[in-house]
Amino acid sequence: xxxxxxxxxxxxxxxxxxxxxxxxxxxxxxxxxxxxxxxxxxxxxxxxxxxxxxxxxxxxxxxxxxxxxxxxxxxxxxxxxxxxxxxxxxxxxxxxxxxxxxxxxxxxxxxxxxxxxxxxxxxxxxxxxxxxxxxxxxxxxxxxxxxxxxxxxxxxxxxxxxxxxxxxxxxxxxxxxxxxxxxxxxxxxxxxxxxxxxxxxxxxxxxxxxxxxx
Numbered sequence: 001x002x003x004x005x006x007x008x009x010x011x012x013x014x015x016x017x018x019x020x021x022x023x024x025x026x027x028x029x030x031x032x033x034x035x036x037x038x039x040x041x042x043x044x045x046x047x048x049x050x051x052x053x054x055x056x057x058x059x060x061x062x063x064x065x066x067x068x069x070x071x072x073x074x075x076x077x078x079x080x081x082x083x084x085x086x087x088x089x090x091x092x093x094x095x096x097x098x099x100x101x102x103x104x105x106x107x108x109x110x111x112x113x114x115x116x117x118x119x120x121x122x123x124x125x126x127x128x129x130x131x132x133x134x135x136x137x138x139x140x141x142x143x144x145x146x147x148x149x150x151x152x153x154x155x156x157x158x159x160x161x162x163x164x165x166x167x168x169x170x171x172x173x174x175x176x177x178x179x180x181x182x183x184x185x186x187x188x189x190x191x192x193x194x195x196x197x198x199x200x201x202x203x204x205x206x207x208x209x210x211x212x213x214x
Contacts, residue, residue, distance in 0.1 A: 016054050018044050020065050028112045032062070032123045059126055066130035069109055074100055077139030080146035086206070090198045091191070094169055097138060098190060101170055107177055114178070140165060153205050161205060168197030 022044040026035040037058050041048040055061035078093040100106070117124040140162040147153040153161070173190060176182040185193065 012054070015044075015046060015050065019046070019051060019054060019061070020068065023061055023065050024069060024109060027062075027065075027116070028108065032116045032120045037061075059122055062123060062126040063129045066113065066126055070106060070113070071130060071138075072100060074138060078143045080143050080150070082150045082152055086147065086152065086202055087195075087198055090165075090201075091195055093139065093143075094194045094198070095191065098170065098194065101174060102177060102184070111178060138162070138166075152207055154207055156205070164204075165198070165201045168201050169194040 019040060023035060023040050026039060026043060030039075037048060037051055040061070041051045044051075051061075055064065074096050078089050080089075113123065113127055117127060141158045144153060144158045144161045144165075148155060148158070173185055173193060177184060
C-alpha cells in the first residue's frame with residue numbers, strides 16, 4: 001500500500017500538469033470564455049470528473065495556472081540579518097529571479113492575461129487572487145520584514161516596500177519586453193540596471209542612511 005501511494009501521487013501530478021499545460025495553450029489560442037472545462041478535459045484526454053477532482057472550478061484552475069506559471073518559486077530565500085551586505089545579497093537574488101521573470105513563455109502568457117482582463121472579470125479576479133498569493137514566492141516580502149526587524153531597513157508595509165524594489169529593478173525592462181517597444185537588454189546591461197535600482201532602493205530605505213542624516 002505504501003509503495004503505491006507515491007505512484008498515485010506522481011500520476012496525479014502528471015495529470016495536473018497536463019491539465020494546466022492544456023489550459024494554458026487553450027487560453028492563449030481561444031481566450032478565457034471559450035476555454036471551458038469540457039474543452040480542457042477533451043483536449044487533455046481525460047474525463048471532466050477527473051478535472052473536477054483536481055480543480056474545484058474553472059476559476060480555481062486558472063488561479064492555479066497563473067500562480068504556477070507566472071509566479072513560480074525561485075527556491076531559497078535571500079540571506080537576512082544585520083551583518084549581511086544587502087546590496088550583494090539583493091544582486092544575487094535578482095540574478096536568480098530575472099531569468100524566471102523574462103522567460104518568453106511566461107511573457108507570452110502574461111500578454112494574453114493582460115488582454116483578457118479587459119474582457120473577463122473572472123480572469124481579472126483570478127489574476128488578483130494569484131497576485132495576492134504570489135508575494136511569498138520571490139522571498140522579498142519576508143526578507144524585507146526580517147531586515148526591518150533587524151533594524152537595517154526603515155519601517156514600512158513589506159508589500160509596498162517590495163513593490164518599490166521590483167519597480168526600480170525589473171519594472172521598466174519587463175514593460176519593454178511585454179510591449180516589444182525596446183530590444184531585450186543584454187544580461188550585462190540588465191544586471192547593471194538592476195544594481196542601480198538596488199542602490200537607489202537602499203538609499204531610500206536603509207536605516208544606515210537615515211542615521212547618517214539624523
